[in-house]
Amino acid sequence: MALLESRTDGPALVEDRFVRLADDAALPAEGAVLVSLVRFEKERAALLARKAPLGVWLASNQTPAAISNELDRLALVALDFPVFSDGRAFSSARLLRERYGYKGELRAIGDVLCEQLPFMLRSGFDTFEMKSPKALEEFRAVVGEVRVVYQPTGDGRATAIDRRLGRR
């Protein structure tokens, strides 16, 4: 498994500083952890009292409204794709960025299809858990393959309408 980060100067393979904790695993004294929403809700106080960065992952049927008041305290939100065709996380990502103003790391986890990367970037994801050993190459191949976008999203890219009207 590789973790890919989209940066302004291009994609990079990065080290995952978060440990993904199972719901019944003991909470380590130190280090960044990624927990489920269930665990976060149950152990909120203990988790927030730690000094290390905290991340919460949402299953595809959990809405980001559940954590919309906690986002200042989270260093990572991860959204799960149980299968690539379950596209609920695209909406969750946009809501997190565009509605709730989340600024931290937004990670796609689970069954991430490389052809989905352009859509994920447009929806607000910035890191990606990729199975393929050639993830970096794949990212470079697919992102930017289509030069025009029609929809305004939180990524701020100039849409066809913006360009037609000379707005940007």
Place this chain on the structure above:
Amino acid sequence: MYHYDEYDHALVQDRVAQFRRQVERRLAGELTEDQFRPLRLMNGLYLQLHAYMLRIAIPYGTLDARQMRKLAYIARRYDKGYGHFTTRHNMQFNWPKLEETPDILAELASVEMHAIQTSGNCIRNVTSDQYAGAAEGEIEDPRIWCEIIRQWSTLHPEFSFLPRKFKIAVTGSEADRAAVKVHDIGLIMRRDGAGQAGFEVIVGGGLGRTPFIGKTIRPFLPKEDLLSYLEAILRVYNQLGRRDNKFKARIKVTVHETGAEEFTRLVEAEWLQIKDSALKLPKQEVDRIARHFEPPAFRVLSKTAPATEARIARDRDFAAWVRHNVAAHKVSGYAIANISLKPIGKPPGDATAEQMDVVADLADAFSFGEIRVTHAQNLVLPHVERDRLPELYDRLAAAGLAASNIGLISDIIACPGLDYCSLANARSIPIAERITERFADRDRLELIGEMQIKSSGCINACGHHHVGHIGILGVDRKGEEHYQVQIGGSASEDAALGRILGRGFSADEVVDVVEKIVDTYLAHRNAGETFIETYRRIGQDPFKERVYGAA
């Protein structure tokens, strides 16, 4: 009609290049069929019973002569010399070679066409009224809004992996020729009290396993809010739609299970949040697109059409063609000419490359180069001078395109069925062919009058059997092709779902059953009554008795 600007061109060309690389990787063995499948489906390439099938979008059913010639060329060069028009403004080629599909897409891109989103769980090709821009009493040309929707829905980052496919239809007239009430979203143009144009928004219609007529969730939506409102509906659906069972994943089930009222509340709440976002349509952009749909340079013509009237008086066949295939045009002296793709004994919706070329030539000669495709699998020349109809008719007849049966019993809608489709239980095309043969007699055809038979090879209902006056559905009975018959459906403003008559029939019986239903109608009808009116008056029992014998 709309012409691509540099941005539209760039998108479609990039997409072709992308698909070419994907096909190369597949051919080189770098992608397995499993990995390739979602990619090819994003470009309308299906694997059918015998071969690949490529489905091409004809956005909102509008084509020009140049595009039609390109389809003819593709049929000849890359397929077996014909193509198939579907019920959703698509053209399907049934025999392309995988390695040639990128070339086909490149050919299409050169005439501003593509196959994007003709499959997969995304927003599909938006459909409309085939008489748009020509029909009387239109609030606005709905294609302006279709094109706006086409662009917004193309490669939408949030809505490309929906619970299920998603179909939008738009009409600008009161008369519904686009079956908007059986779409995931149906939009009907309306005027509010102040005379402003906008849309009635209907959600959750659909056919398939659990058919529903859509519910109006907003009686009037201002035009400039169209995209934010669509985005709100899609967002609610993307989050709420069922993903555990593909048969319950369409928005019609979401609306049904959530309740139309609660669903409406959720959409409205979401919409309030995004109503004044960047999705609000700038007037300049709407005007830019609208300019592409300005009427052609109609001539000032006299109301009378002496050549046409004279021919009607002496030529019975021509008179029948005018009666059934020609519709009123909003401009005096003009007419809308339908070209039936339902000749006797031929597969509904098929056209040969030669016929496509003829239609393209006729469009140039008679209709400002414009052609429409209809959801009933026919073609339309939208702007023909009424007094040139005899000339047009003769040229159509010479090409085998003058069948005079629009809206009549032999104007059957049929899906590809077991002849092509891997999901089919039964054949659909041969049944349709045999019905056209049985009702070939012109006098009888006329006597029966307006009648829609719709036939699907399986419950997916691509042939819209639920909304046929007579609907035929292929089912599997112990491994044999079997047919269920229903009656009383309608796809128009008075949309209704048909009811199943009773036990099903073998392929041999089904044409006789249709005939018995028709005979029952003829026996019971009051003067001037159509089949559907008679059915609504007398109910199902007389038909049942005739078909199954007295209980």
